[in-house]
Amino acid sequence: MQLIAGGSGVVPLLAMARARAVADSAAPFRLLCSTRSPDDAMYADxxxxxxxxxxxxxxxxTRQPPPGWPxxxxxxxxxxxAQLCWPPAERPAVFVCGPTSFVEAVADALVRIGHEPARIRTERFGGSS
Structure with a gap:
């Protein structure tokens, strides 16, 4: 399962990760978090x-990486x-959550790199673009 969070969009996705842990599931997860800076990273600990x-x-x-960040x-x-997420050939379920502009940009990019639109689920908040 691929989880992609923008800012506070990590909150519902982290709930999915917690549920996976409670269920003692062996399903592998990848979580990609986009945030302004390490200080803005919700639930980083x-x-x-x-x-x-x-x-x-x-x-x-997106704004201030930590010192030495590559x-x-x-x-x-x-x-x-393409580098950080499951490859399209694996046919992962992909969940994207965050501000509307982030979710739309990421979902469009996922399709461009080969992910099936039907396997991408989105949750957005804020105004529409």
């Missing part, structure tokens, strides 16, 4: 404690989605 064998967590910082600040790109 809890996310850092997710078992690495079951959860792969990646961070994208990526410059900016929005998540198609190339990063």
């Amino acid at each position: 809890e996310i850092s404690r997710l078992p690495p064998a079951a959860f792969t967590v990646s961070w994208v910082y 990526r410059t600040a900016g929005r998540v790109t198609d190339a990063e989605l």
